[in-house]
Amino acid sequence: MELELKNWYKILSPRTVVLISTIDAQGKSNAAPYSFVMPISCQPAMIGFASAPKHHTLFNIRQTKEFIINIPSEGIIDQVWQCAKPYPQGVSEIKETGLTEEKARKVSIPRIGECLGWFECRCEFEKEIGDHVMVVGHVLHAEVRDEWWKDDKYLAISAKPLLHIGGAEFAIPGWATEPVEQ
Numbered sequence: 591m592e593l594e595l596k597n598w599y600k601i602l603s604p605r606t607v608v609l610i611s612t613i614d615a616q617g618k619s620n621a622a623p624y625s626f627v628m629p630i631s632c633q634p635a636m637i638g639f640a641s642a643p644k645h646h647t648l649f650n651i652r653q654t655k656e657f658i659i660n661i662p663s664e665g666i667i668d669q670v671w672q673c674a675k676p677y678p679q680g681v682s683e684i685k686e687t688g689l690t691e692e693k694a695r696k697v698s699i700p701r702i703g704e705c706l707g708w709f710e711c712r713c714e715f716e717k718e719i720g721d722h723v724m725v726v727g728h729v730l731h732a733e734v735r736d737e738w739w740k741d742d743k744y745l746a747i748s749a750k751p752l753l754h755i756g757g758a759e760f761a762i763p764g765w766a767t768e769p770v771e772q
């Protein structure tokens with residue numbers, strides 16, 4: 591069936607969910623779930639995400655030029671959902687949801703301890719595109735939990751990254767196909 595264009599992106603799904611952590615100029619932390627996220631360049635490592643213009647995440651990145659992409663797993667789905675609620679500017683979703691702030695390696699933003707992987711980023715530029723603002727960042731440090739990385743491969747099925755179908759519906763990857771014939 592033909593889709594109404596207001597729904598077009600909904601079949602580009604499920605998408606990996608990330609929690610983007612930032613701080614404001616006063617050092618107050620913030621975290622919000624995002625799924626409009628994509629790798630842009632392998633080397634140098636560049637990542638992009640699209641934000642609604644009014645989000646605190648964007649406001650904070652404009653102040654500090656830094657952010658961390660934290661990759662959550664199924665185990666913290668309730669906290670991820672809670673982080674999407676509209677807390678006032680300066681109130682930390684990380685603290686409110688009981689998640690753990692850990693020191694990062696290359697940026698002054700805290701990373702979220704319960705996540706399975708982290709990209710520490712410096713904002714390179716932003717561009718308004720339609721009703722969102724695309725933020726492009728340089729990945730300065732990338733890390734994954736040891737248990738989810740073996741023989742140069744990401745064990746995505748075991749790691750259970752959270753995927754967003756839409757609204758309040760989520761998925762986790764259930765099985766991998768056999769490698770295709772080469």
Ligand SMILES: Cc1cc2nc3c(=O)[nH]c(=O)nc-3n(C[C@H](O)[C@H](O)[C@H](O)COP(=O)(O)O)c2cc1C
Binds near residue numbers: 671
């Ligand atoms: C799973 C999920 C994915 C989301 N993805 C995006 C996204 O890609 N871009 C966006 O602007 N908002 C997205 N949102 C909405 C924001 O997380 C939400 O509006 C949040 O309150 C923004 O927080 P902030 O103002 O602290 O930045 C998403 C929400 C959920 C639950």
